[in-house]
Amino acid sequence: DQQVKQNSPSLSVQEGRISILNCDYTNSMFDYFLWYKKYPAEGPTFLISISSIKDKNEDGRFTVFLNKSAKHLSLHIVPSQPGDSAVYFCAASAPQGGSEKLVFGKGTKLTVNP
Amino acid sequence: DSGVTQTPKHLITATGQRVTLRCSPRSGDLSVYWYQQSLDQGLQFLIQYYNGEERAKGNILERFSAQQFPDLHSELNLSSLELGDSALYFCASSVDGVEQYFGPGTRLTVT
Numbered sequence: 001d002q003q004v005k006q007n008s009p010s011l012s013v014q015e016g017r018i019s020i021l022n023c024d025y026t027n028s029m030f031d032y033f034l035w036y037k038k039y040p041a042e043g044p045t046f047l048i049s050i051s052s053i054k055d056k057n058e059d060g061r062f063t064v065f066l067n068k069s070a071k072h073l074s075l076h077i078v079p080s081q082p083g084d085s086a087v088y089f090c091a092a093s094a095p096q097g098g099s100e101k102l103v104f105g106k107g108t109k110l111t112v113n114p
Numbered sequence: 115d116s117g118v119t120q121t122p123k124h125l126i127t128a129t130g131q132r133v134t135l136r137c138s139p140r141s142g143d144l145s146v147y148w149y150q151q152s153l154d155q156g157l158q159f160l161i162q163y164y165n166g167e168e169r170a171k172g173n174i175l176e177r178f179s180a181q182q183f184p185d186l187h188s189e190l191n192l193s194s195l196e197l198g199d200s201a202l203y204f205c206a207s208s209v210d211g212v213e214q215y216f217g218p219g220t221r222l223t224v225t
Contacts, residue, residue, distance in 0.1 A: 004156075032212050043116065043204055043216035044157070089156065093212055100211035101147065101170050104156040 003027045004092050006105035014113055019077040021108050023090030026071065030092040034102065035064060035075045038087045047088075048075070080112045117141065118207050118217035126223045132193040135220045139186055139207030145169070146188040147214055148180055151202040163188055195224045 005024045013019045021035075031052040036044035050057040050064045050073070057064050063076045077084055087109045091102040117140035127133055139146050148160040159172035163182035174180075177195075182188040192199060200223050206214035 034213065036216075041218075043118070043120075043206075043218045045116070046213055046215060049213060091157075095211075100145075100208070100214075101159040101162055101172060102149075102157075102214060103159070104149075106154075106156040 002105075003030075004090055004103050004105040006088075006090055006108050008108050009106075010109045010111070012111045012113060013080050015082055016079045019075075019080045019084065019110055019112065021075040021077075021088050021090075021110065023073050023075075023105055024071060025073075025092050027092070027094060027103075028071070029094040030103075031095065032093040032100075033064070033066060033073050034091045034093070035062075036089045036091060036104075037084075038089060038107070044089055077110075080110075082112045082114050085110055085112050116215040116217065118205060118215055120203075120205050120217035120220050122220060123218065124221050124223075126225065127195060128225055129195055129197060131195050131224075132191065133195065133222065135190040135192070135203055135205075135222075137188045137190070137205030137207075137217060139188070139205075140209075140215055143207035143209045143215075144186065145208045145211055145214075146182055146186070147206040147208070148174075148188070148190050149204045149206065149216075151204065151219075152198075153201075157204065160190070192222070197224050200224045 034049040035047040087107045090105040144165045149157040160174040162170040
């Protein structure tokens with residue numbers, strides 16, 4: 001039972017254009033959502049997060065949108081740069097007994113072409 | 115650099131053996147989380163410790179155990195290793211429990 005789904009295993013965009021990475025979830029108890037970027041042979045790097053009480057959070061070139069009714073969130077990268085090429089993981093958290101374990105999607109590999 | 119360190123970076127061992135993975139959290143972080151990433155799988159939560167106490171367990175096998183020491187570093191012990199235990203093991207730490215910062219991981223290969 002996959003509670004966080006990233007249905008696109010890969011995405012390819014041109015440098016300077018917008019990259020849109022999507023994520024769907026099933027558990028309505030999730031109250032915090034995060035995006036991580038991962039390069040090969042490195043650990044995931046925290047990018048941006050959003051609380052369920054918001055519908056948008058922006059940080060530089062990165063914006064995360066949350067649609068609670070659709071149980072969907074997306075990460076927009078504008079403009080995309082070749083250095084953004086990496087695997088992006090969507091993660092969600094639901095507080096349970098004081099724990100904030102993250103549930104991850106399987107990732108989307110983004111390739112930004114020069 | 116997230117500030118989370120993990121050793122060793124790579125580990126190759128045989129089936130049936132036991133290994134210990136080590137993690138040092140970021141300075142000031144009381145929570146340590148362990149995750150496993152197998153081939154074609156996302157990161158799977160294994161276990162969380164908070165200030166020395168176990169706080170949550172995920173899909174962690176009985177052959178696996180962990181602890182967090184008074185200096186807040188943590189160790190993940192994997193015993194009776196099987197081929198299927200080959201994976202990347204990540205440690206993460208957090209101060210507020212939500213935004214978790216990951217170490218570089220330990221790649222375990224069981225032959």
